[in-house]
Amino acid sequence: MSLQAFSASRALSIGVELELQLVNTHDYDLVGAAEDLLRLVALGDKPGEIKPEMTDSMIEVSTGVCDNYGMLLEQLVDLRDTVADAARRLNIGICGGGTHPFQDWGERRIVDRPRFHHLSDLYGYLAKQFTVFGQHVHVGCPGADVALYLIHGLSRYIPHLIALSAASPFVQGHDTGFQSARLNSVFAFPLSGRAPFVETWTDFGAYFEKMTGTGVVASMKDFYWDIRPKPEFGTVEVRVMDTPLSLERAAAITAYIQALARYLVVERPIQPAEDDYLVYTFNRFQACRFGYAGTYVDPETHWHCPIADEIDASLTRIEQHAIELGVDHVLGRLRQAVREGRNGAAWLRERHAAEGNLPEVVMAQCTRWMEGEVV
Amino acid sequence: MESPSSLSLWPAFLPLPAFDPFLGFALALVFTALVGEVLARRATLPRVSGYALAGLVLGPLVTGWFSAVELERYRGLVDLALALLLFELGVRLDLRWFRANPWLLAASAAEAALAFLLSLGALLAFGMDWSPALLLAAIALGTSPAVVMRVTAELRAEGQVTSRLLALCALNVAYSVILFTLLLHLARGVAGAGWLQALWQPFYLVAGSLLVAVLVAGAFALLRRLFNPASEQGVVVIFGLLLGALAILSMLKLPPILAPLLAGVLVKLRDPRPQLWAQHFGSLGGVLVVALFMFSGAALYIGHFGTALLLALAVAVARSLGKLGGVLVCGRASGLSTAKSVALGLALLPLSGVALLLAYEAQLADPALGAQVLPVVACLVAVFGVLGPVVSQRALIHVQENRKGEEA
Numbered sequence: 001m002s003l004q005a006f007s008a009s010r011a012l013s014i015g016v017e018l019e020l021q022l023v024n025t026h027d028y029d030l031v032g033a034a035e036d037l038l039r040l041v042a043l044g045d046k047p048g049e050i051k052p053e054m055t056d057s058m059i060e061v062s063t064g065v066c067d068n069y070g071m072l073l074e075q076l077v078d079l080r081d082t083v084a085d086a087a088r089r090l091n092i093g094i095c096g097g098g099t100h101p102f103q104d105w106g107e108r109r110i111v112d113r114p115r116f117h118h119l120s121d122l123y124g125y126l127a128k129q130f131t132v133f134g135q136h137v138h139v140g141c142p143g144a145d146v147a148l149y150l151i152h153g154l155s156r157y158i159p160h161l162i163a164l165s166a167a168s169p170f171v172q173g174h175d176t177g178f179q180s181a182r183l184n185s186v187f188a189f190p191l192s193g194r195a196p197f198v199e200t201w202t203d204f205g206a207y208f209e210k211m212t213g214t215g216v217v218a219s220m221k222d223f224y225w226d227i228r229p230k231p232e233f234g235t236v237e238v239r240v241m242d243t244p245l246s247l248e249r250a251a252a253i254t255a256y257i258q259a260l261a262r263y264l265v266v267e268r269p270i271q272p273a274e275d276d277y278l279v280y281t282f283n284r285f286q287a288c289r290f291g292y293a294g295t296y297v298d299p300e301t302h303w304h305c306p307i308a309d310e311i312d313a314s315l316t317r318i319e320q321h322a323i324e325l326g327v328d329h330v331l332g333r334l335r336q337a338v339r340e341g342r343n344g345a346a347w348l349r350e351r352h353a354a355e356g357n358l359p360e361v362v363m364a365q366c367t368r369w370m371e372g373e374v375v
Numbered sequence: 376m377e378s379p380s381s382l383s384l385w386p387a388f389l390p391l392p393a394f395d396p397f398l399g400f401a402l403a404l405v406f407t408a409l410v411g412e413v414l415a416r417r418a419t420l421p422r423v424s425g426y427a428l429a430g431l432v433l434g435p436l437v438t439g440w441f442s443a444v445e446l447e448r449y450r451g452l453v454d455l456a457l458a459l460l461l462f463e464l465g466v467r468l469d470l471r472w473f474r475a476n477p478w479l480l481a482a483s484a485a486e487a488a489l490a491f492l493l494s495l496g497a498l499l500a501f502g503m504d505w506s507p508a509l510l511l512a513a514i515a516l517g518t519s520p521a522v523v524m525r526v527t528a529e530l531r532a533e534g535q536v537t538s539r540l541l542a543l544c545a546l547n548v549a550y551s552v553i554l555f556t557l558l559l560h561l562a563r564g565v566a567g568a569g570w571l572q573a574l575w576q577p578f579y580l581v582a583g584s585l586l587v588a589v590l591v592a593g594a595f596a597l598l599r600r601l602f603n604p605a606s607e608q609g610v611v612v613i614f615g616l617l618l619g620a621l622a623i624l625s626m627l628k629l630p631p632i633l634a635p636l637l638a639g640v641l642v643k644l645r646d647p648r649p650q651l652w653a654q655h656f657g658s659l660g661g662v663l664v665v666a667l668f669m670f671s672g673a674a675l676y677i678g679h680f681g682t683a684l685l686l687a688l689a690v691a692v693a694r695s696l697g698k699l700g701g702v703l704v705c706g707r708a709s710g711l712s713t714a715k716s717v718a719l720g721l722a723l724l725p726l727s728g729v730a731l732l733l734a735y736e737a738q739l740a741d742p743a744l745g746a747q748v749l750p751v752v753a754c755l756v757a758v759f760g761v762l763g764p765v766v767s768q769r770a771l772i773h774v775q776e777n778r779k780g781e782e783a
Contacts, residue, residue, distance in 0.1 A: 024533050026467055027649045032775065036535045040710045056775075088475035089710050091538055107531075107778040359649040 003208040006144035009234030013140035014258050017062040018243050019133040021100055023093045028362035030057035030103040033092050040086040048079050054116050055108040055131045069255045069327045076247050084370040093366035098168030098182030098242025101358045105129045132182040133243040137254050138235035139261045144201030147229045150236045152272035153264035158240050159287035160311045165241035166291050167344025179291035179345035182242050192224040197274040245344040248373045252334050255327040262321040311338050403433050407669040421764040423525045423668050428761050430672020441673045453670050456663035458617045458635040460524045465639020466650050468545045478709035483546045486701030491516040493693035501689055506562040507747035513558050515694045517551030518544040519727035526767045534776035536715050540722045552632050555733050556580045583629045588637035591620045605651040671728045687754035698723045718770040725763030
């Protein structure tokens with residue numbers, strides 16, 4: 001089986017997918033309500049999509065293709081209001097966060113769709129353990145080779161994106177010590193991790209054919225890479241983020257990715273090399289475990305510094321591009337959050353210390369997600 | 376003949392043991408718990424069906440282990456068990472839901488009204504007089520809160536059908552008690568007890584229960600600042616609070632149903648935080664629940680069968696049709712698929728303790744009327760108390776809302 005052609009898309013257009021948690025409002029455990037919610041939501045002619053996910057206490061909302069941050073935020077707010085309204089009619093809560101803090105994975109049910117049943121048969125309990133919630137961001141690329149350049153360029157910013165979005169410190173009722181424990185669930189899958197180091201679509205096609213030849217994969221969907229090309233959309237898809245606790249943070253992270261992509265594509269500041277990936281899993285782990293306080297190792301200079309400093313530096317590097325894209329104010333607020341050490345994981349731990357129990361933390365998460373934050 | 380004392384191993388200086396009736400109760404409790412457990416393990420039936428079945432066997436109908444007098448002796452226990460379950464049910468009912476989805480109230484009104492009207496029609500068609508027929512229909516429109524709470528807890532059920540089941544049950548229990556009181560006193564008003572009295576009674580029921588509920592909910596809110604309701608001391612505090620409420624209700628001659636339910640609703644309305652106490656207040660509450668179902672089963676007399684059985688079957692069919700129809704009519708509009716609406720209608724069928732309490736009340740107020748009402752209710756409870764939980768359980772498993780037990 002050969003790889004499909006890479007469709008062209010508007011350069012630097014953006015789109016977001018968010019996996020969301022459905023919880024009951026009695027004890028705030030996950031609840032199997034995806035089918036009920038999907039029956040109720042009607043987007044009408046508004047852009048975007050609301051879809052089921054692997055288990056029945058998850059849904060995924062996705063925007064259409066957006067030109068800029070303003071358009072994206074507007075679509076996300078519409079999607080949020082639509083699902084929040086349906087959720088209120090069902091007396092359930094919807095929230096962000098990369099994991100549900102105390103659900104029992106054994107109680108999850110696989111959604112009745114052929115693809116999910118297939119995955120459940122293949123992966124066994126991993127499928128139910130995959131009840132974790134991520135944010136995926138698509139960035140439009142004018143061509144396939146640019147997409148591969150962008151994949152290798154953005155892979156240096158994986159720790160930044162993990163630290164900014166980290167919102168999964170609790171798993172199965174315990175504090176894991178991680179800021180993003182969700183990515184540990186993703187790592188259990190055999191085809192997770194990073195994309196191979198190839199720089200042209202021809203070479204990528206050759207790799208893909210070798211893989212399908214082994215019978216291990218049938219389509220691009222079988223790769224669970226942190227960043228992967230999405231040829232049918234003509235985009236690069238960044239998949240390392242936890243779903244943030246608020247839609248505003250999700251939109252800000254998307255703006256950051258868009259500005260990074262513009263910087264990379266326009267300035268071509270790096271020469272990608274296989275050796276860039278020597279520090280990749282170390283950096284990724286540091287970000288998951290310690291968030292902003294983790295150590296970042298520069299792939300070229302091997303310089304060590306806190307991830308927070310490197311995010312700050314990156315925001316300075318891409319400032320001009322942020323201004324061109326009209327998101328400098330958004331990234332300014334993000335910089336402030338980094339300096340104050342604010343992310344989802346920190347907030348969840350604060351709430352837990354204040355409330356003393358996890359159900360009340362989830363209740364606060366629902367309010368934060370459904371009612372939004374002042375931008 | 377040898378004297379007994381020379382044969383007996385019992386030393387003469389000790390007093391001869393006298394049978395303590397409490398031993399009979401204790402043995403019955405063990406037997407009941409065992410029947411529930413065996414049915415649950417062997418046939419995956421709800422434990423409450425086993426408890427009710429054991430009660431049926433222990434009661435005057437089969438073995439006569441319990442007599443009517445003994446049943447009255449443990450009435451306080453039954454009341455406390457029921458009050459605990461109703462308080463918990465009230466806490467599960469968030470009134471804000473009705474503002475977000477008014478169709479739910481329509482579904483509730485439809486299923487209760489249809490169950491009432493169809494049951495009434497069936498009884499009149501079988502030649503029953505208006506007064507007992509109205510009272511019976513008012514009892515039949517309710518759903519057993521105890522069964523619903525137990526069955527959902529046993530399955531760890533969660534989902535749309537489960538939360539609607541609990542909400543509709545809480546509402547129809549309230550309708551049933553209020554309507555029953557109104558009709559009972561109207562019937563007596565017709566019989567010459569005075570109209571003012573007839574209209575005063577339901578008002579007194581609602582206002583009095585609300586007052587006690589406000590007291591309980593207020594006290595709970597205060598105590599929650601001091602005690603964690605999930606801790607052992609917290610459970611003791613809640614028990615004490617409800618016992619106090621029962622005592623006040625008994626002083627005020629109010630039934631122990633509406634007030635605990637309303638108290639729970641007020642607690643949730645005032646404080647939407649999750650209430651994290653152990654379900655049914657842990658093991659102590661568990662003992663009370665077993666006793667509750669045992670007694671509801673044991674309330675059947677041999678004399679109850681006969682024409683009452685036929686009437687009960689008519690009501691059973693009418694009530695089932697009413698509940699299913701009412702829920703189905705509003706299902707789509709309230710956001711429930713047809714399959715789930717059917718499951719909800721079926722899950723609403725159990726009838727148990729509250730129905731019996733109301734029937735006893737009718738008998739107390741007017742023995743002649745009670746003699747017509749009680750036998751039919753006893754038969755209904757025998758059917759819906761044993762089979763109802765099974766139907767509820769299967770319905771919830773069918774729509775995959777159980778988090779424990781078999782995958783449907």
